[in-house]
Amino acid sequence: MSTPGPIRHHGGMRVDAGRWGVALLDRTRTCVVALCLVVMLAPVARAEEVAPPQSIIVVTDDNYPPYIFRDQDGRLQGILRDLWSLWSERTGIAVDLQGLDWAEAQRRMAAGQADAIDTVFRTEARERVLAFSAPYATLDVPIFFHSDLSGIVDVTSLKGFTIGAKDGDACVDWLKARGIASIRPYPSYEAIIDAMAARETLVACIDKPPALYLMYKKGMQDVLRHTQPLYSGQFHWAVAKDRPELMHVLRQGFDLISPRERQAIEERWFGFSLNDRVQAEVWREMGKYVLAVLAVALLLLIWNWLLRRQVAHKTQSLTLALDELAESEGRFRTIFDHVNDAIFIHRADTGRLLMVNQRMRDMYGMGDLPVDRIDVGMCSAGVSPYGAAEAQVWLRAAAAGQPQQFDWHARRLDGSLFWVEVSMRLARFSDGQNRLLVVVRDITERKNAQDRLEFMAHHDPLTELPNRLLLQDRVDRAIALAEREGRRVALMFLDLDQFKTVNDSLGHAAGDRLLKDVAWRLRQCVRESDTIARLGGDEFVIVLNAVRDADGVVEVAEKIHKSVAPPITIEGQEVTSTLSMGIAMFPEDGHDFDTLMKKADAAMYHAKESGRSTYRFFAARMNADAVAHLALRSGLHRALERGEFQLYFQPQVSLAGGAVVGAEALIRWNHPERGLVSPAEFIPVAEDSGLIVPMGDWVLRQACRQAALWQAGGHALTMAVNLSALQFRRGDLERAVREALEESGLAPHSLELELTESIMIQDHEAVMDMTRRLGALGVQLSIDDFGTGYSSMAYLKRFAVDKLKIDQSFVRDVHTDTDNAAITQAIIQMAHSLKLEVIAEGVEVTEVVEFLRHHGCDLAQGFLYGRPMTAQRFEKTVLDGPIS
DSSP states (O other), X not given: OOOSSOOXXXXXXXXXXXXXXXXXXXXXXXXXXXXXXXXXXXXXXXXXXXXXXXXXXXXEESEETTTEEEOTTSOXXXXXXXXXXXXXXXXXXXXXXXXXXXXXXXXXXXXXXXXXEEEEOOOHHHHTTXXXXXXXXXXXXXXXXXXXXXXXXXXXXXXXXXXXXXXXXXXXHHHHTTTOOOEEEESSHHHHHHHHHTTSXXXXXXXXXHHHHHHHHXXXXXXXXXXXXXXXXXXXXXXXXXXXXXXXXXXXXXXXXXXXXXXXXXXXXHXXXXXXXXXXXXXXXXXXXXXXXXXXXXHHHHXXXXXXHHHHHHHHHHHHHHHXXXXXXXXXXXXXXXXXXXXXXXXXXXXXXXXXXXXXXXHHTOTTOOGGGOOTGGGBOSBTTBSHHHHHHHHHHHHTTOOEEEEEEEEOTTSOEEEEEEEEEEEOOTTSOOEEEEEEEEOHHHHHHXXXXXXXXXXXXXXXXXXXXXXXXXXXXXXXXXXXXXXXEEEEEEEETTHHHHHHHHOHHHHHHHHHHHHHHHHTTSOTTSEEEEEETTEEEEEEEEEOSHHHHXXXXXXXXXXXXXXXXXXXXXXXXXXXXXXXXXXXXXXXXXXXXXHHHHHHHHHHHTTSSOEEEOOGGGGGHHHHHHHHHHHHHHHHHHTOEEEEEEEEEETTTOOEEEEEEEEEEXXXXXXXXXXXXXXXXXXXXXXXXXXXXXXXXXXXXXXXXXXXXXOOOEEXXXXXXXXXXXXXXXXXXXXXXXXXXXXXXXXXXXXXXXHHHSSHHHHHHHHHHHHHHTOEEEEEEETSSOOOHHHHHHSXXXXXXXXXXXXXXXXXXXXXXXXXXXXXXXXXXXTOEEXXXXXXXXXXXXXXXXXXXXXXXXXXXXXXXXXXXXXXXXXXXXXX
């Protein structure tokens, strides 16, 4: 380990006059000083002399390795601990060495709560109150930066970077005085080095000795570089200026420690003596010239001898080389045939195939087919863009020295197709016989998973119908076509009547079966060119393309009602479903997707008010429904003012141990006249009106307060709170979270904020900035109902979240539905590969629990563990009783 700059003891640099002379001098000096100290400390007759202290308190920084720092058990370690221990041993005076935060150490010294302070720089302000020792270490302060960066040489090149620095360090003031304002504080030097290892901070201002010590300790000496020193300082120890007798005692005690003893302490922590290192550098430079002359002479003497030995060994070396070549060729062939990827070796100039490995023959089903009968065409799908012509283009580009990597649809000898990832690279040999290396990996499973995820992004996972994103695209295309042909488009908004009753009475699994059956029946009622979509819950949308008039739409509506009317049997019970339907027409009712959806939705609600199981075309009079909407909005305003909202909580359970580890906070409206109002009724109104922002702030405060109360009672639970997209766009979310934590006293890591996938795609740069700021507060972030929205993998990789919540539509029947089981397993594996925790929603049966636990899911939530309940009931039934 190299020295962190020149370090001088109070006696200056030591110059050896021969090992035996120094030893004798050290012993003589030690005896004389010891005699003086004994005389000084001995009782004398003069009454005015002050007796030496029995013990002293020395305060110092506790984070300056290798001079002083704490080990993993919190004990002080380092050069200064050993020196003060040796001082105490020599003088017989007990030393209470207190390693503190540097600001606290200075405060105690100023308050007279310490006798001496160590690791202190000498300044004009301190000289007015302290008496300083001679400097014992000179400390350089450079800029350290990640080796991937370039161009950082001095303070002027730091513009545009955020500089890491120890909180309270002199470097912070030094940088700010030179116009560097972007500084990120850390509690210790080790925290800065760890942040640079994680690439959280790329540039930092650190004192050189602790930086080098920590770099070598963590194996980062090749990762970080540093500039020339920005400035230098010197370490002293000091006492109060009005205590000269204590200064005398301390100096006399340190004189009892010989240079050789200091050298032994330095070598223990640095691996060498700092003073000897300086001397060694001088002698090393002088020795270089002498060695150079001697080396030339020696080379001349042994040159002839070496030539003779080379001739003698040449024959033996050639024999050994031939044997090793044969052995190496055998090893190569064994490895070549047993790697997990298929390998093709071509001539670079002609493209002729020279060699394949056994894995290639197995992957493509080639058997013992000779290599000269294998060509690129028979290994390709044969359909553009996966044909022989395109393959030759890739080969020529790679042979020209341009490495290639791409996905390819390959074909086995029996004609079956599969997906591979192909990598091509030119290998240049000294004899000019260049080869083209082609490595092929089977990615069929990965490709299928990607296709499934892509399908999930545009389709409802339960019914496999298009979701809202794909629906909007289909409507836009239908409108464009209708404009060209002078036709109409009908948008039909369908909602199942009394669907909640089925869910509540028979369970969600029965509700899902009903939705699947309705989706199948709807498909029988429309043409292939029409579109059926599920928006979520019990809402469907049908788009009829190229409609001539309203009569044709009425025929379809009647057909749908007749098709849905027959009952279906679910769990031994007959279930009859009906539909309420609202219809909007292009161009009469609107010219874009949002307008048509809004009016079809209004017509659907009018159909429900007309007795359900019917349909209504949009009419202007339906705008009267807006009055009811306004009344509900006014009621929400009064609910906030009157405190009519109430929080319910649903437990979240660890699948590993079965313990309750968290709760999700859910808002309920206790209307004075209507009783509990469904969130499905008032949440959309709250979002439309903007009331969701103050409501969200209320939920945050109440949830944090309740979590803090539970933790005070010995229940360390994580509190999950749902966030609305509107809170990101309009509310001061960061302020609301910070205030909720401060008011309740809840630790930030105990709060989990749940984001919907829709939030991720709306102005995602602003959302990413907000998530980074929330993460900096220490709160956890999760993505709610994962898989039901339309976010992409690219968004997921860019957002710094901690958890994924798998939507209940995947989870409920994973033990019976192989598709949902495969999707759920893929989501768990993907989340764990991104180092995310996974929580499954909608867990209702133990078979699902066993499946989730077997595939490594971390947490679960659902009716099996408890329905949403009040805080009091949560305490009685969940916290005071075990969850199985």
